[in-house]
Amino acid sequence: MACANLVKLNAASSSWIGQKSPFGQRSQGSSTRRVSFSIRASSYTDELVQTAKTIASPGRGILAIDESNATCGKRLASIGLDNTETNRQAYRQLLLTTPGLGEYISGAILFEETLYQSTTDGKKFVDCLRDENIVPGIKVDKGLVPLPGSNNESWCQGLDGLASRSAEYYKQGARFAKWRTVVSIPCGPSALAVKEAAWGLARYAAISQDNGLVPIVEPEILLDGDHPIDRTLEVAEKVWAEVFYYLAENNVVFEGILLKPSMVTPGAEHKEKASADTIAKYTLTMLKRRVPPAVPGIMFLSGGQSEVQATLNLNAMNQSPNPWHVSFSYARALQNTVLKTWQGRPDNVEAAQKSLLVRAKANSLAQLGRYSAEGENEEAKKGIKTSSLNSTVLSRHTAREQPEESSIRTCKYFQPKTIPLFHLACYLLSFIHLPGKFPKP
Numbered sequence: 001m002a003c004a005n006l007v008k009l010n011a012a013s014s015s016w017i018g019q020k021s022p023f024g025q026r027s028q029g030s031s032t033r034r035v036s037f038s039i040r041a042s043s044y045t046d047e048l049v050q051t052a053k054t055i056a057s058p059g060r061g062i063l064a065i066d067e068s069n070a071t072c073g074k075r076l077a078s079i080g081l082d083n084t085e086t087n088r089q090a091y092r093q094l095l096l097t098t099p100g101l102g103e104y105i106s107g108a109i110l111f112e113e114t115l116y117q118s119t120t121d122g123k124k125f126v127d128c129l130r131d132e133n134i135v136p137g138i139k140v141d142k143g144l145v146p147l148p149g150s151n152n153e154s155w156c157q158g159l160d161g162l163a164s165r166s167a168e169y170y171k172q173g174a175r176f177a178k179w180r181t182v183v184s185i186p187c188g189p190s191a192l193a194v195k196e197a198a199w200g201l202a203r204y205a206a207i208s209q210d211n212g213l214v215p216i217v218e219p220e221i222l223l224d225g226d227h228p229i230d231r232t233l234e235v236a237e238k239v240w241a242e243v244f245y246y247l248a249e250n251n252v253v254f255e256g257i258l259l260k261p262s263m264v265t266p267g268a269e270h271k272e273k274a275s276a277d278t279i280a281k282y283t284l285t286m287l288k289r290r291v292p293p294a295v296p297g298i299m300f301l302s303g304g305q306s307e308v309q310a311t312l313n314l315n316a317m318n319q320s321p322n323p324w325h326v327s328f329s330y331a332r333a334l335q336n337t338v339l340k341t342w343q344g345r346p347d348n349v350e351a352a353q354k355s356l357l358v359r360a361k362a363n364s365l366a367q368l369g370r371y372s373a374e375g376e377n378e379e380a381k382k383g384i385k386t387s388s389l390n391s392t393v394l395s396r397h398t399a400r401e402q403p404e405e406s407s408i409r410t411c412k413y414f415q416p417k418t419i420p421l422f423h424l425a426c427y428l429l430s431f432i433h434l435p436g437k438f439p440k441p
């Protein structure tokens, strides 16, 4: 009964589900024509829309602390701590019990381990979040592995058993989900990798919605490479076109999703850096070309930018009204100073929580377009060293033990521009006569 599964949508109102649309009658000259909008819905549709709106609320964004154990280990190692469950719990407790966090943070993405953990006093982390009006979220992907048949690219695992896992996460209090896959510009990207990324995201989004979780759709276009900003724009347009094509094919309710794109920047090794205004212009141009206004929120990742740079770029994007809530879902750009301040010492917890509030407030102001970098400390202006861009790529492929490290490195050097050099080397080598092995040319 597909038709019974359709609900009415008022395209201009935020409280449209199941209500008579004030925009249902549209004037056309002297006559009026009845316009009806329908979307496919699950039993959770109202709730999904409400959750997405809560997360995309003015002056607030997402704190991403869903690092897998392998990635969290790298963060802890940067301050000399071992990667034990106790240390991970202590660090997450520091973050999730920061007083007043909910003023700037509307959602927190957790790793599965954290979703089921409590404070040392026995209060569930999900309850700490609820008390601050922060929506608990959960990373549901199972990490990246090599994609056979591609140019050393990767694909994201996790669809097997996702429906039952999602139902359990919902019971535990999660109300949104995150699935992050990556696209590498220096590695192509190949049509196969883009299609695989888009299809995986769309299947995950449909399954999440079916289980009451708002899916965050994140095809991260990695910053690595020496390409100009126009090349990033071209790839981002291609990727998002494909993502929306498959989201539609899978009957995903656009009003009940959030996006987590990378900003459109030049490759990290490109000779020219782009200003915040240029990055904002390119990023918004790309989004306006590809993302329907039905989507409630765009929550950017920071991708290895410095804390201040990520905030400046977000601020530049909010200088004029956008069709969607444009905000942040940062991990490194919210946590870098926090980690350095904490150093694993209980007597530094309060100072570290204050530094989290400083960053959260700065990004809240940037969401409202009112941020100024004046008075920012030097540490926050530094690029993020705990995960260099290359190790970012590797950590993405990990999650577990990083078996594919070397293949990813190879890919970095096997780029179109190196192919003529390779041919030249082969040609020169062909003049070396190896008796009995190869005939002289």
Ligand SMILES: O=C(COP(=O)(O)O)[C@@H](O)[C@H](O)[C@H](O)COP(=O)(O)O
Residues within 6 Å of the ligand: 064, 065, 066, 067, 068, 069, 070, 071, 072, 109, 143, 180, 218, 301, 302, 303, 304, 329, 330, 331, 332, 333, 395, 396, 399
């Ligand atoms: O998407 C994200 C954005 O992080 P970022 O702002 O770029 O530091 C994060 O949520 C990462 O996905 C998170 O750090 C998990 O990383 P892995 O453990 O999957 O490598």
